[in-house]
Amino acid sequence: MTTTHIHKKYKHIEPELLQAVTDFETKGDYVTKGERNVIKKFDIEGVFYSIKKFKTPNAAQSLVYQYLRKSKAKRSFLYAEILTARGIHTPLPVGYVEHFSGGLKESYYICEHIEYDFDFRVLNHNPQWPNRAEILRQMAAFTFDLHEKEINFLDHSPGNTLILDRGDGTYDFYLIDLNRMRFETMSFEKRMHNFRRLWLSKTMINIMAKEYAKRYNKPEAETHALMTKYSRAFQKKVNSKKLRKRRN
Incomplete structure (x- = not known):
């Protein structure tokens, strides 16, 4: 059938x-x-x-x-x-x-099919990427928009956001690999938890937490602390899995 x-x-x-x-x-x-x-x-x-x-x-x-x-x-x-x-x-x-x-x-x-300029992964791997800080700010704003529209993208990871450079200092973000989502009201905890898979460095968190906090009207220190907590916990979990595989 x-x-x-x-x-x-x-x-x-x-x-x-x-x-x-x-x-x-x-x-x-x-x-x-x-x-x-x-x-x-x-x-x-x-x-x-x-x-x-x-x-x-x-x-x-x-x-x-x-x-x-x-x-x-x-x-x-x-x-x-x-x-x-x-x-x-x-x-x-x-x-x-x-x-x-x-x-x-x-x-x-x-x-x-869309032709895109790059995906979020290049920002993880290339700290000198042109206009990187501004792209990160706009990515934080985009993620805030997702959350405000009650979209919990469970696979919010670096390879699943395609980025188009509009040539005027602004960027469009396209989500792909869509089969794992929830449509729900998101608490502050859930919102910060949703950043964990983006594999953010300290510098990236500094930029994105500040932008998100401003939009959500939350203290920057609180936003930074919670985003860091979930990001580091996820990274530690993935790295531990890799280490166990290598040992086996």
């Missing part, structure tokens, strides 16, 4: 989109080729679309995705629609395709 859903805006190219999914293994250009998920882009009538193929779940998970929980592809589409409706940038959602046979076997998420 196959489930397909294409947004009404793209119905006129539905056959071409579904053909691209059918041809996914043999056609299209790689955008990313990971161990779990693969993204390719396809040119359809002069417009590029990204198609993300999710890793095939194990037997137990495949049954969960068929009967109890929405697939990652479907969640990505639904969450992208919510983000777009709330004024948060993400590549525009086009549709999804699911193949079931005794559980979920394959799932694909389709969105418009």
